[in-house]
Amino acid sequence: MSVLPLDAADDVAAEPGSPARRQGLSEVLRRPGGLLAAGWLLFVVVASLTAPWWRPYGVAEQDLANRLALPSAEHWLGTDPLGRDLLSRIFTAGTEPLLSSAVTVLVAFGIGLPLALIAAERGPRVERVISRVTEVFLALPSTILLLAVIGVIGVRTFIIMAVLGVLISAAVYRVMLGVAQSVRTRLYVDAARVNGLGSLRVNVVHVLPSMATVIAVQAAQLYGIGLLIVAGLAFLGFGPAEPDPSWGFMIQDASSYVFNAPWLMVPTGLVLALTVIAANELADAIAGKAAGEAAPARRRRRSPALTAPLDGAAELAPADPDAVLEVRDLTIAVDDGADLVTGVSFALRPGRVLGLVGESGCGKTMTARSLLGLLPDGVSVRGGAIHWRGQDLVGRTEKELTAVRGREIALISQEPMVALDPMFSVAYQLTQPIRRFRGVGRGEARRIAAELLRNVGIVDAERVLRSYPHQLSGGMAQRVCIALALTGEPQLLIADEPTTALDVTVQAEILTLLRALVRDTGLSVVVVSHDLGVVADICDDVAVMYAGTVVESGTAAAVLDAPEHPYTQALLAANPHVPDGVPVPVRLASIPGTVPPPGSWPAGCRFATRCQFAQDQCRSPFPARPAHATGSVFCVRADELADAHVSWDADPVGAAHAPATTPTAGASR
């Protein structure tokens, strides 16, 4: 009769009410387990409540000739030691546990849920008071307390189960508080408040529905726990008195006949067990857990055979004999699904910095991650090649890639605060790869770690080494991440939005640091960024990406000074970073429309749907042409537009080629 921890709660509470997790009733019932569970629960409840009308025998009716009988035509489930019909007794006995367990659930949620909503709404002080009180409740041994209640008030099952509900409400509160807090942090709740909805209405209309899944999961689990406890109490003799049947006492009875009549324990135990299993399965089905549990393992597929280039943007960048990294025709796709990146080609020479730039969703991060073979599960490279120092990284086994990672190519990720393991000290996280990469002992590794930290501009290296990630600021954490990336003395650094999560002043420091590293160590760097300022600041070369493909590439100076692709022009016109000495434009241009999602890319130029200059010829496939000496541009009208000296109009309203679509990102002054 252990009062179980409400275990699934942690899972669900981790991502409360995210849209994918909110399922309708029909969704739950579509899972075979969920349907069976709901069906069995319904059957047991209906059969138990109606038992007095359909049961073949009275509960006390003895058939002394047929004591301890096995199932037969007269007694479908057999008989007990007094020859009473098990079928009749089991379902008559069901009413009390099925109803009183519901009482426990109602009481526990009736107390725990409002308290959680209040604590989440009223802020930390109220929350702390309520939480302390519930912590005391949680620490009380509830089973023993229930016995004390029975000792005092006697066997009154419904009251006892209500008391259990009070005790368990502390656990319900704890789970619900986490969910309610995270729901309240979402913007629409604030919006509702600003709109003047009262606190009760905000809770009922906005907060509770988002918690519905978690509530349903918890309630179903708690119901199962309640059933076990009622039955357990009856097993101990704290249940209905003979001859009235109870599940617990029938099993107690069976335990004394287990030697000569083992069948006796089967029907009652099975009905009880199945009912509890059904409650738990229903909880799992609501949480959608089983679906998630089925496919956790990380199994890497080898990339399928290379396919021909899909689009026109092919074979452009001429093979560069000096390039250390050369990506050709790279295609990345969801397995059995849409392409995410197609025909991407670029080359990188030693000691140079390449910027992959574009709006979010253009495939730049996927491209960068593919260089390390670190695509998310279910996404893989479908074609093309990644030539890295004479070997093709596409199609390598995980083991071969592991030898490259960190040692030859290293990654600096977007969010330094979560990129380090919170459970280990900085010293451990740095010395561990140092020892592996450089084959040195503990003391030497520690010395190298301190030196690396000083190299990335950390003055107080010893203190930082002793720190844990949560004790570092964002900028400090990013410096540690850069030091970590340098532990294997790689030749190529991939920096995925290295400054996006940082304060503006810290951003400049990190960029300066990266620039200094390139200068001092001869590293090559691929920087992924949506920020043209970052690109202008540290990149030698740039590849502008749009909708999964490179639309323009070349040296950073050439591309930024004389952009030939309308998309690059539009990006520059929308960029608020204005170089010194240039007059601030009257208004920043917005680019009308949005990036088309993977799978719905038009043939020909993918920017055509949003381009001021789009014509019919843009909508059928065409090849890219060389541009900017080492790069290319993928625009069929590029020459024409250059000759006509037209460029992206910052104010599309007055433009001759104004598209019919309306701007989505508001232009600002």
Add this chain to the structure above:
Amino acid sequence: MLAFLARRMVMAIGTVLAAVVISFLLVHATDTSPGAVRLGTNATPERIVAENEALGWNRPLPTQFFDYLGDLVRGDLGTSLIDGRSIAADLADRVPVTASIALFATLLSGVLGIVLGVTAAVRGGRLARLITTGSGVALSLPVFWVGILLVYVLALQLGWLPATGYVPFTVDPAGWFTSLLIPVITLTIGGAAIVARTANAGLRQALAQEHVRTLRAMGTPEWRIRYVHALRFASLPVVSVLGIQFIALFGGSVIIENLFALPGLGQAGQAAAASSDFPALVGVVVVATLVVVVINLLLDLVVAALDPKVRAA
């Protein structure tokens, strides 16, 4: 760290006080009286009144409460209304029985559950589904039913283990061990299921963390990512579930003790509840709470050792 421990100590004392207050009020809210319980059903009302007076039942409630607290601090839990024995001495014999069952079952649940949960999270596929489904069934089974099934199979059919009864360790260590085996296995079936689910979910969550990608990008060997970094991350929920497990087993051992005729704390609680032996009831609640509180404090220390954020707090 010290502030954290001090706060937990205050919580612990508060919890014990709450247990005493609740059980004390509960006992005094009833319409029966200790005199009536002690003298049985044949006593005249006059004798019951006299007996209550002698037991100090009619003194003001606060006086009785603080007297009880004073005795409690001295380790005196009063005497049983039924047989007049010292409750403290009786419970002192019983706590080791319950503690050893709870401890063994928790350890076994931990080992088995972690192995199963980690296997499910790492291997995935059909094996993971089997473990998940199996643990879902196992944690739904009523312990008393599982216990009887095991007795039937292990004791009656196979004759490997004794069916019921308890042999004190001092009398026969081997007999003591075998007498605890079926109860411990019974409790482990549900316990391991809960631990397996927690370990599985925790490890899968850990492997989806951003810092695991950093480790992969650094070419860290997969075994190190799984069994050093991810397992350490998942250890927090697993440890707290193990703690809850031990507490639940300690407080919830009443059924298993009843089923296997083990002279533990739960059996005393059941007997006291059945006979309305008020001082014994309060004593059982207080002792169980004390044990729970001590375990919680130990758990806090383990969590602090595992989690640098807690240590720094």
